[in-house]
């Protein structure tokens with residue numbers, strides 16, 4: 001069952017998410033619902049605040065480069081913490097399920113090491129590069145009330161928010 005995704009601007013996207021005590025069956029269930037929601041959207045990452053749960057949970061699957069029709073590796077992370085970032089950076093054109101149809105180039109560290117608790121309540125670390133590194137950083141930002149537009153100029157951020165508000169008015173009128 002897909003959960004409802006909150007779109008910006010919404011104060012719930014600005015909250016600081018709380019850590020998870022342990023990955024219980026309920027938390028694992030939420031992780032799987034989030035993954036289903038991400039795949040259905042479709043998207044490559046989703047953070048719990050985007051579905052109205054102010055908890056430190058993210059799910060990420062950046063896909064399978066060799067076979068784009070197949071899912072890639074799904075990561076379900078509670079309490080993710082970035083332990084190391086590379087000095088080298090890269091740009092990706094980022095989007096977000098909470099900012100539909102809006103994209104901007106964002107510069108971030110090209111490689112990261114992240115520590116997290118997986119769906120079986122086991123502590124793990126992952127060193128990632130490329131799109132996976134970008135996506136993990138983007139999702140962790142959501143846990144701190146940040147969106148990708150917070151990394152670009154105020155001028156461009158305001159343009160994106162104006163477009164979103166205009167789209168919302170059009171949707172409201174259409175309904």
Ligand code: NI
Nearest residue numbers: 095096097098
């Ligand atoms: Ni996002």
